[in-house]
Each structure stands twice: as structure tokens, then as C-alpha cells.
Amino acid sequence: MRIDRRSLMAGSAAGLASIWLGGCATGAAEGAAPAFITRRGQQLLRGGAPFRVVGANMWYAAWLGADAEYGNRPRLLRELDRLAKLGLNNLRIMAAAEEGPLKNAIKPGMTRADGSTNTPLLEGLDFAMAEIARRGMTAVLVLSNFWEWSGGLQTLLARVTGSHMDMGDPAHPWPAFADSTAQFYANREAVELYHAHLTSLVSRTNTVTGLPYADDPAIMSWQLANEPRPGGSDAAIAANRESYLRWISESAALIRSLDANHLVSLGQEGTQATNGDAVLVADAHNEVDYLTAHIWPLNWGWVKGDDLPGTWPDGRAKVVDYLTTHADIARTLDKPLVIEEFGFPRDRESYDPAASTDFRQLYYQTIYDAVEESWANDGPVQGSNFWAWNGEARAAHPDYAFRDGDLAYMGDPPHEPQGWYGLFDTDAAMLQAVRAHAAKAKG
Template identity: 75%
Template sequence: MSMDRRTLLATGTAAAASLWLPGCSGAATSAAPAFIRRDGQRLLLGEAPYRVVGANMWYAAWLGANAPYGNRPRLLRELDRLQALGLNNLRIMAAAEEGPLKNSIKPGFTLPDGSSNAALLEGLDFAVAEIGKRGMTCVLALSNFWEWSGGLQTLLQRVTGSYIDMNDPAHPWPAFADATAEFYANPQAVELYHAHVRAVVGRTNSVTGQPYAADPAVMSWQLTNEPRPGGSDAAIAEHRQAYLDWIAGTAALIRGIDPNHMVSLGQEGTQGCNGDAGLVAAAHEHVDYLTAHIWPLNWGWVTGDDLAGTWPAGERLVADYIATHRQLATQIDKPLLIEEFGFPRDAEGYGPEATTQFRQRYYRTIYDAVEQSWRESGPIQGSNFWAWNGEARAAHEDFRFKDGDLAYMGDPPHEPQGWYGNFNSDAAMLDVIRAHVAMKCEGLQEPCPA
């Protein structure tokens, strides 16, 4: 998920039982588990297509921690709800860097001195173990371009001693993105990041006793959430090669530790490269699949207080963005996942009582494109909506997150709580999601993995 949304304009069959599905512990005809892999523009589990019907749940490790900020009973309830919906994939954070940035979540996976937070790492272990128990998979993001989990700016601060806060009036956009992009060419900062990559990718799960590298519940390692080469055209040009070198080097590092799992970038697509489709293609040369994130309100495609008037034009822009990235995926012969897409509640309300008529339309637009690609054997292999709020409710009348709050939502701490996430009481939204899940296996000649 990107910056403050107001500031940026710009059913398995019998044949499937021959596979070891993620999280299954029973015997199989193969002696080894099957990992999700890429074959051209398809994702496969064993020899069967793997279609992603997923959600974002960045806070899973925090709930999983056996610590005062954790809530394992709630995590289990939320995972049960998502499994009952039929979802098979969750995108979660496997990193957060504590530091001085104003809006960063605390605690982090690494503390301000760079040392590891054992309790949060064990929370990740618990979350991944429980995801695997339910036959689901996860994408593990290894850092963040944005400030809400510390991210690359915090790693730079640990090396340089200076930093910029996102939305600081003294440093208006694109100062934050331009400053953060300096990370890629800073060897000391990159090494701090790589140290965390090595620690997590090379980790043995303290709950299951299984190395992450051998765990079929992991779908892919993701370099970071929404890495941009800069905000201004000048910064993008300056940092382009360092950005590409960082991607290639990190992908090689991960594969050297874990040859079993896919590697993904986590990029928004052309919106994160100021429209440069060639840079998007180049950025995905050394990873396994293309990602696209779509945020109509953030990007000025719709207006929150006039969704009825602005949605028709916004819908066309969404369709064009999907078409652009479907064409890019075809060009580079890799799968495409729409791994983040979010939309406000009607009248931009935040509480669960606010209706979701336009969000329903938006989700159907995304899901229609995914289902069309499934029918046509196209490159779009699935999607992850942003995000799952579940049973959490805002703790304060102003819907703002405050340090010490424990009702984690899909809306990260710098945003209004309830802005984009789906609550467990959102019956109409859950119906839209269920209808999409029901299409996951339609038209397949091969067994359909869970």
C-alpha cells in the first residue's frame, strides 16, 4: 500500500490429491512438497494451474506474536474467516524497521539499533504455520518503500543519521520518494536490508521446525512493498541503474538461500515509474511475475465525495491500466497478479455502517478482468484485494491510529482506520468476493488446487 491516499494525485478433485498442497501433512505420491512455480505466463502447483484469490493482511505477524501487542486467538478467527470465504493467498509483511519516522508502526521486526525483534519473528512463524495449516499460501514482503512500517527510508536513516517524513510540509511531494530512492545506491543501507533478507529467508520456523525455504505455504518472497526508483523524473533517471541492480542482486541473494520459491518485486506498475512501461519491464527481468497495484482515489481518478459522478471515468482508467499491464505481462512472458486494489466506502465513510455500492462495482471490474484472463488463458493469474479488516474496529472517534492501539486493520497506521479495508460484517462485499472465488476452477481441464 502506498503513501497517504489523500496526498498523491498523479475444490479440489480426486486427481489433485496426488499433489502435496500447501499446509497438507499427509502422504502423497511425491516424496517432496510441491511449490508454486512459474511456467511462462502461468502459475502452477505441481502440474495444475494455481489461480490466486487473495487478500492483503499486512499485520498477520503482529497478531501472531506471543507478546502484549499480539492476539493469536483473533488471528486464528480471521484466518478461519478467510478460509471460509475460499481465499487461498495472503500478502503479509515480513519486515518493519523501527526508527524515527512519524507514522511507522511499532514494534518492528528490527529495532532502532538494527537488532532483531525475536517476538515478532516468532509471530511471523506462527502466522505462516497457521496459513499453511489451512491449505493457503502467502507472499512475504521483505521491506517497504513507504514510511508506515519504517521501510527503506529508515534503513537510510540508520546509515546517514538523517531522514524525511512523508507529508512533511517542509518537504512536499516528491521529496520523500526522491530521498528514499537514494537507498538503492547506498551500499551500507542495502547491506542492512540484505541482513534482514538473509535472516528471514534463511530462517527455520520456530513453530513447525521447518525451514522457510522448504515450506510450501510460502508462494513468493517479495523484495519490498511498492519500490519506486524515485518520485520525480529526474530522480528516476538518476537512480534507474542502481534500482535495477538492487533488484537483480537481491533476487540472486534470495535464490541462493532458497531455490524453491518464487521471487517477486511488489511494484505498482507504471504508476510507480511515472508511466515508464520500459522501466517496469526491465524491473521484472529477474523476478518471476509482474505485479500491478490500482488505487483510483489516490491517483485522482475518482473523487471520494462524488463517486457517482467520477466513477464512470475512473472505471475506464482502471480498465486501461489493467490492459496496459496485461500487455506488458504478455510482452515479457510472465504472469501478472493484481496484488493490491482498494476503493473507499460510499461517501468516503470509515465505519462498518457506511455502504459499499461503488466498492462493489470496483471489485467486480477487477474480478471481471481476472476471470476473463482465466477464460482466455491470459497472463492475469489472480488478485489480492486491499485489505482485510475482519473484526477490528476503530478505537477512536476520529478513526486515527495511535501508538499502542492493538486493533490492527488492513488500513495501516498513517491512514484513517476503516478507509479501504473490508470488515467481517460487510455482507455485500463478502458476496462479491465469494462469487469471484466460485469462478476459480471454471473451465479448467486440469485439477484445480485449493
């Protein structure tokens, strides 16, 4: 039985600036030095012009960028070239990973199990950011993870309490893991560990460019965590509400005290993270600059992988409704919205790169149509990031599992089937859909 996080929950700074490719970021003049991304009401702006997010998730960029046995800088350059050629201007990448006792957490992490810093991996992030900037692209830097695959909040909690819970443990079925991890927000020692990494990274100077991260226009936003939830059960969500909101407020304030140039985002899925509580979603985004929403039709039971033809129509209707709900929340808050994770399986839920993607194409077009309509009508939806980029990587084993020591990192995290959701460099129809969407962003 497959266990995964979603199915269980139903140069120098001047040199870089001088070669910035203005055409990769909507609204900037050709050849101009990059400006910081800002917001005005429901719009994202760069250089005073609309910034339309055309992005992908590429959590593993720092790992490829490391000058270490697990790194692969030539591949990173090839992948970034491919993405820039498609017209993408934004990547969402992990800027934290915590080693510890969780069995499904990737190793190495950016902090070791004893809390010490893994310098080569952080320098891999420096290298990745330098190359992202060199291509005129931007990045969302994610500062932790609610889920186990990068260690995350559960690992920080374990460093304080000495105990932990593994996602998918049969002795602790859903929502036990989410309820356990959400205890992090009220644990001041664990939050201090999180704030220590946040402070170190936001205050960091890039060892490749010599540019402080706080002064790097290639950073679109600092993101508090990947999919932080207040809990899994209704009771836990209610009990953790105040500590959850306090963590968001304190962390956002800390970032702004260290860096006045960049946006702050939360990384929340939306109402799926709050068991349908739209008020809590709105409250959670009061102290950040823009809203996020993630949409997973298969994992949330809206479609069935073995019957996509029969379940897609109803699934599509739920997707459209989810988009509408979160656009309405964004309008109420007068803030932008980015659909920063959306994923869909290949036909028949195959993991084989040769399998067709007819229904994935329909899904992507549903998201892209909503984004493009918002662009055309000055709506709050400012763009999207598909999940995720696999590029030239291929599964190393016939069962599509990731094993310790594998180095062909994909957008599909190591605990999930390799090839489940990511786009490969050979997915011609999907790449054309992304390319066409990117072209409209520049129109």
C-alpha cells in the same frame, strides 16, 4: 488535513502437509501434500495445475501472531478461518518492519532501531505462517517497504546517514519523500542492511513447525518490498534507474542463492511507480518471476470520494486501461501478472463499517471480471489480492485515527484512517462478491 502515503502521491512440517486442505488451492488434488508454486510462461502452477490467486492483503498477521502484549493469536485464528471460508488461497503479509526515527512507522518492528532482532515478532510470523499452511493457504512475504508506515527503506537509509525525511512533512512536499527514499538503492551500506534481514529471514527455520522457510510450500513468493519506486520526480527516476535495477537484480539473486524453491516478486505498482515509463516497468521485472500491479483510483485522482456517482464512469475506464497496459507488458515478458493491491472507498468515502459499498462493489467486480476473463482465455492475469482485510477490528476512536498503543490492527495501515479501504466481517455484499469470485477460481 489527512496525511497518507497514497493521496500524497496523486505442528511439524509433515503434520502440516498431511492436513493441507487441497480445495483451497486451485489445481491440487484433495488431501494431497502441497507442492511449491512455480511458473511456466504466463501461468502460475501448483502440482502441475493452474494456481489461481484469490487473495487479500493482511500486513499485520505477524503482529497478531506474536506471543506478546501486542499479539492476539485467538483473533488471528478467527480471521484466517473467515478468509479460508471465503475461499481465499493467498495472503500478502509484511515480513519486515524497521524501527527508527520516522514518526508514522509502526512499533514494534521486526528490527529495533539499533538493528537488533525483535524475536517475539519474528516468532509471530512463524505462528502466522504455520496457521496459514494449516488451512491450505499461501503467503507472499514482503521484505521491506518504500513507504514510512513500517519504517522501510527510508529507515534503513537513516541508520547509515543519520538523517531522515518524514512523509507528509510540509517542509518537504511531494515528491521529496519519494526522491529521498530512492537514494537507498545506491547506498551500499543501506542495501547491506536490507540484505542482512533478507538473508536472515530466507534462511530462517520456523520455530512452530521446525520447517525451514526455504522448504515451506505455503510461501508463494519472497517479495523485495512494498511498492519500491525509483523516485518520485522524473529527474530522480532517471538518476536512480541503474541503481534501482541493480538492487532488484542483486536481491533476487541473493534470494535464489539461499532458496531454490520459491518465486521472487518485486511488489511494484506498475507504471504509476515510474511516472508512466512502461519500459522501466518491464526492465524492473526482468529478474523476477512475475509482474505485480497496484490500482488506487481515489488516491491517484481518478475518482472523487464525495462524488463517486459522477466520477466512477471515467475512473472505471482508467482502471480498465491500466489493467490492459500491464497485461500487455506481462505478455511481452511472457510472465504472469498479479493485481496484488486494489482498493476503493466506501460510499461517500465514509470510514464507518455501517456505510454502504455500492461503488466498491462495482470496482471489485471490474477487477474480478478482468481476472476471470484472463483465467478463461489463458491470459497472463493470474489473480488478485484486495486491499485489505479488516475482519472483526473496529476503529478505537471517533476520528478513526490509529494511536500508539492501539491493538485492533486493520488492513488500513496505522497512519491512515481506520476503515478507509479494508473489508469488515460484516460487509455482507462485499464478502459475497469475494466468495463468488473464489468459487469461479475453482471451476
